[in-house]
Amino acid sequence: xxxxxxxxxxxxxxxxxxxxxxxxxxxxxxxxxxxxxxxxxxxxxxxxxxxxxxxxxxxxxxxxxxxxxxxxxxxxxxxxxxxxxxxxxxxxxxxxxxxxxxxxxxxxxxxxxxxxxxxxxxxxxxxxxxxxxxxxxxxxxxxxxxxxxxxxxxxxxxxxxxxxxxxxxxxxxxxxxxxxxxxxxx
Amino acid sequence: xxxxxxxxxxxxxxxxxxxxxxxxxxxxxxxxxxxxxxxxxxxxxxxxxxxxxxxxxxxxxxxxxxxxxxxxxxxxxxxxxxxxxxxxxxxxxxxxxxxxxxxxxxxxxxxxxxxxxxxxxxxxxxxxxxxxxxxxxxxxxxxxxxxxxxxxxxxxxxxxxxxxxxxxxxxxxxxxxxxxxxxxxx
Numbered sequence: 001x002x003x004x005x006x007x008x009x010x011x012x013x014x015x016x017x018x019x020x021x022x023x024x025x026x027x028x029x030x031x032x033x034x035x036x037x038x039x040x041x042x043x044x045x046x047x048x049x050x051x052x053x054x055x056x057x058x059x060x061x062x063x064x065x066x067x068x069x070x071x072x073x074x075x076x077x078x079x080x081x082x083x084x085x086x087x088x089x090x091x092x093x094x095x096x097x098x099x100x101x102x103x104x105x106x107x108x109x110x111x112x113x114x115x116x117x118x119x120x121x122x123x124x125x126x127x128x129x130x131x132x133x134x135x136x137x138x139x140x141x142x143x144x145x146x147x148x149x150x151x152x153x154x155x156x157x158x159x160x161x162x163x164x165x166x167x168x169x170x171x172x173x174x175x176x177x178x179x180x181x182x183x184x185x186x
Numbered sequence: 187x188x189x190x191x192x193x194x195x196x197x198x199x200x201x202x203x204x205x206x207x208x209x210x211x212x213x214x215x216x217x218x219x220x221x222x223x224x225x226x227x228x229x230x231x232x233x234x235x236x237x238x239x240x241x242x243x244x245x246x247x248x249x250x251x252x253x254x255x256x257x258x259x260x261x262x263x264x265x266x267x268x269x270x271x272x273x274x275x276x277x278x279x280x281x282x283x284x285x286x287x288x289x290x291x292x293x294x295x296x297x298x299x300x301x302x303x304x305x306x307x308x309x310x311x312x313x314x315x316x317x318x319x320x321x322x323x324x325x326x327x328x329x330x331x332x333x334x335x336x337x338x339x340x341x342x343x344x345x346x347x348x349x350x351x352x353x354x355x356x357x358x359x360x361x362x363x364x365x366x367x368x369x370x371x372x
Binding site: 001002003004005006007008009010011012013014015034035036037038039040041042043044045047066068071074075076077078079080081082083094095096109115116117128129130134135136137138139140141142145149150151153156158159160161162163164165166167168169170171172173174175176177178179180181182183184185186 | 187188189190191192193194195196197198199200201220221222223224225226227228229230231233252254257260261262263264265266267268269280281282295301302303314315316320321322323324325326327328331335336337339342344345346347348349350351352353354355356357358359360361362363364365366367368369370371372
């Protein structure tokens, strides 16, 4: 028996994307977004309300970064989501984050968040809130790499947004192999 | 020290979305997609290559469902991702899935997958692969509800796609409260 919940933005998993931009004066800004994901081979799409300082910033510089929020920095990642960059222009520093200018795009890397997508703005439509970005590069700190030099989610510990309970859930263990486990049914 | 991986579609988490549609003759079809997510309050956006049977089907019926792939059905969810509906029109049955017609949209619910979004097609652009759907309803089987009648991710056990290792990872435990944990930094 199924229970109906109506028309709601519920999905598992939802990401916790920390979007980094520069304010006009060069101070870094960051916000927290759950409505988005990969939309093509080298493209990410995220819904950003035009009221956010982030929207203004990414249009001015044509660039942004997307860091994965992690279990090690839950409070700081939540803080940048509940504090407005319009009212607290130094919110990134107040969160305890430090930043480095991306070598590839005009946007900040957050030193504490080990995995990031460096993106150029392809388009942004304030009516639909749709920001489309070109993924120029993915980079990750060596401390979250596995023995083969690949990003290890067990070290990264990315968090996800549970929209039903407003919880953050960490990504869990491996339960299968993609493009492989289904072969037994062929 | 950060390591660069280049322009790749890497993000944690990525969903495993099982998209249900009806073929022209009424048999159910399903495919597996990782590039998508919530894009607005009542909207989901997913990249669907136009070569998929799903693309043809959802345009003909104007509807589709999006079930969360679960750890309990990893092999079946992977199977519908590696088998083409153009070549195996009864792939849903071969996966061991059973279906029920959605009471709200002209698309199938997969009985084995407890949580589903029932969607109407808003737009589909074959050039960008962008399918935008209106979320008409979210429903979930009672067996995955918690004591308050809400969807319980620990019972649902949704899986996610690890694009770095091509693994499926189950969603893990709670590590924080959204809109709350950041207050300590205010």
